[in-house]
Amino acid sequence: MKRIGLTILVLAFAGWTAPSSAWEDGPAQVRNCTWCHGMAGQGYTVAPRLAGQRPDYLESQIKSFREHTRDNPFSKQYMWSAVAAVGPLEARDLAVYFASIAPKPASDGDRQLAARGRTIYLEGIPEANVASCYACHGPNAEGVRDIPRLGGLAFPYLKMRLEQWSQGYHSGTGTPMPTVARSLGPAEIDALASYLSFVR
Amino acid sequence: MAAACAVAVRAEEPGVAARHGVEAKLEYCKTCHGLSGQGYRGYFPMPRLAGQQPQYFENQLRAFIERRRSNPIMANVAHVLSPAMISALAAHFKALDPKPFGSAPHGSSELGKRIYEDGIPEANVPACSACHGADGKGQNEIPRLAGQLYDYTVGQLEGWSKVRGQGSAVDTSAIMAPTSHNLTKSQVEAVAAYVARLQ
Numbered sequence: 001m002k003r004i005g006l007t008i009l010v011l012a013f014a015g016w017t018a019p020s021s022a023w024e025d026g027p028a029q030v031r032n033c034t035w036c037h038g039m040a041g042q043g044y045t046v047a048p049r050l051a052g053q054r055p056d057y058l059e060s061q062i063k064s065f066r067e068h069t070r071d072n073p074f075s076k077q078y079m080w081s082a083v084a085a086v087g088p089l090e091a092r093d094l095a096v097y098f099a100s101i102a103p104k105p106a107s108d109g110d111r112q113l114a115a116r117g118r119t120i121y122l123e124g125i126p127e128a129n130v131a132s133c134y135a136c137h138g139p140n141a142e143g144v145r146d147i148p149r150l151g152g153l154a155f156p157y158l159k160m161r162l163e164q165w166s167q168g169y170h171s172g173t174g175t176p177m178p179t180v181a182r183s184l185g186p187a188e189i190d191a192l193a194s195y196l197s198f199v200r
Numbered sequence: 201m202a203a204a205c206a207v208a209v210r211a212e213e214p215g216v217a218a219r220h221g222v223e224a225k226l227e228y229c230k231t232c233h234g235l236s237g238q239g240y241r242g243y244f245p246m247p248r249l250a251g252q253q254p255q256y257f258e259n260q261l262r263a264f265i266e267r268r269r270s271n272p273i274m275a276n277v278a279h280v281l282s283p284a285m286i287s288a289l290a291a292h293f294k295a296l297d298p299k300p301f302g303s304a305p306h307g308s309s310e311l312g313k314r315i316y317e318d319g320i321p322e323a324n325v326p327a328c329s330a331c332h333g334a335d336g337k338g339q340n341e342i343p344r345l346a347g348q349l350y351d352y353t354v355g356q357l358e359g360w361s362k363v364r365g366q367g368s369a370v371d372t373s374a375i376m377a378p379t380s381h382n383l384t385k386s387q388v389e390a391v392a393a394y395v396a397r398l399q
Contacts (some may be wrong), residue, residue, distance in 0.1 A: 122272075126280040129228035135273045136232070136242030144243050176240070179231045 027093040029086065036078065041098045043106065046074055048157045052103025056146040058095035062086060064172055072160075072169040105152030109194025117195025120188055130183045133192070136176070141199045151199030158193035222288045225281075229289065232273075236298040238347070244273070245303075245352035250296035256343040257290040259372060268371055269364050300347035304396035312394025315387055325382045328391065331375075336398040341372050346398035353392035357383060 034040075036047040043049030050058060064070040065079040066086065086094070109117075121141070124132035133150070137143055141151035150158065165171075165181035184192070229249070234240045237250035249257070263269035264278040281289070317334075319327035328345070332338050336346035345353065356363070360380035364373035383391070 123276045126276050129224055131228060131231045132273055132276065135244055135246070138243040145241070147242065174235070176231045179227055183228070 027090065027097055029090055029094055030097060032082065033094065033098075036082070037098075041101050042104050043154055043157070046157070047078070049103060049106070049153055050098035051101035052152075053099055053149055054143045054145065054147070055092075055095040055099040057143065057148040058098055059091050060146045060172060062091040062095065063088075066091075069173060070169075070171045072164050074160075075169075103149070103152055105200050106154040106197045107152075109155040109197035110190065111194070111198075113191040113194040114198055115195075117191035117193070120192055121195055125183075125188070128183060130188065131176075131180050133180075141196055150196045153196060155193045155197045158196055159189055162189045162193065222285065222292070225285060225289065226292060229277075229293075234298075234301070237293050237296045238298040239301045239303075239349040239352065241301075241303060241349065241351065245349045245355065247352045248301060248348050249293040250298050251337065251346070252290075252293055252344050253338045253340060253342065254287070254290035254294050255340045256338060257293065258286055259341055261286050263364070263371065263373070266367075266369075268366050268369060269373070270366050271363065298347075300396060300399065301349050302396075304350040304393040307393070309390065309394040309397060311387070312390035312392070315383075315391045316394050320382075320387070323382050325379055325387075328379075328395075336395050345395040348392075348395055350392050350396040353395060354388055356380075357388045357392070358385070 033050070036044065037050050038044040038047070041049065041051040043051075061070060062083050065075055065083045068076075068080060070079070083091070120130065121133045124130045133141070136147050137150050138147075141149060143149035161171075162181050162184060165178045166184075171177065230237065232240060232242065232246045233249050234246070237248065239248035239250075240246045260269060261274075261278045261281060264271060264274040265281075267275065315325065316328045316336075319325045319330075329336075331342050332345050333342075336344060338344040357380045360373070361377055365371055365377065
């Protein structure tokens with residue numbers, strides 16, 4: 001935990017000394033986000049990539065943090081306060097801004113597991129009641145409306161998210177993910193997170 | 201994982217669909233088809249199954265398994281289901297009665313209502329109500345259309361012959377083929393919006 005605090009601090013400094021043009025284009029609030037999410041919103045340590053994410057999804061999660069519906073330990077520690085003062089209009093602006101940046105894939109999963117992950121992503125495991133992810137997240141894991149893009153997110157982030165639904169944490173109300181995730185074991189989660197980290 | 205497999209295996213024993221096997225399977229169907237079977241909009245529209253006619257429901261699962269109806273997602277879902285499981289699932293969904301999903305675009309469904317009730321005689325389109333019923337609830341092998349997702353109905357009617365009745369065997373899908381061809385895009389949209397709102 002200490003380590004993470006430190007890297008975020010270092011990143012904040014890096015941001016100061018090398019201002020990116022992204023800052024000048026975006027809404028004023030952007031700076032308050034890129035300190036943790038990386039200068040071009042590409043993600044940094046525990047803060048996920050926001051670049052290229054579906055704007056409706058980003059907006060729904062900002063709301064979810066503000067209302068304390070998304071409630072895992074990192075949500076509480078970092079995001080509840082980060083968006084406490086972000087109103088609905090600002091949330092929309094920030095969402096549109098981050099969505100417009102081209103995403104870079106993290107490519108940090110285990111390459112050997114990627115093929116297995118791809119099969120589960122496309123077909124599910126019908127005998128074990130694992131739903132195909134493709135039906136909702138799209139053929140290239142690009143997402144649609146408020147269903148998020150998964151392609152290229154970082155392996156540890158994907159793994160953590162897929163574990164958290166079964167641990168009783170939430171990210172929205174009435175979403176299908178708690179049921180989807182309940183059917184996944186550790187081997188399936190590693191395979192899916194590995195595959196997805198490489199998807200462009 | 202192991203538990204999920206055990207449940208699935210037990211459910212596939214011939215002739216029995218263990219209660220908890222059915223329950224685990226239902227939960228799985230509902231991740232995509234909505235918690236009360238009302239349908240859901242993923243990357244693809246997932247049709248409403250609530251209140252669907254069991255005979256139609258079973259026919260379609262068989263068509264997915266035999267690839268007479270082509271859909272990669274449902275082909276995978278369906279091929280592991282035993283006949284007993286399919287009957288149990290069909291009976292469960294028939295009994296559900298949630299409100300329509302509410303995905304139809306706003307505006308008038310006057311044209312849709314007219315097509316549904318009277319057909320378009322000059323274009324060889326029969327009244328839908330003649331088969332699907334005045335209330336859109338269907339019967340036997342004729343599906344319920346009431347409350348169906350707008351995008352789903354539009355997609356089915358526009359792509360009918362590319363998806364249904366594949367292969368050489370003639371099946372019930374042939375009954376709808378001429379009607380789907382004779383409707384224009386805007387007529388399809390009008391009638392899809394009309395049935396989407398039927399309770």
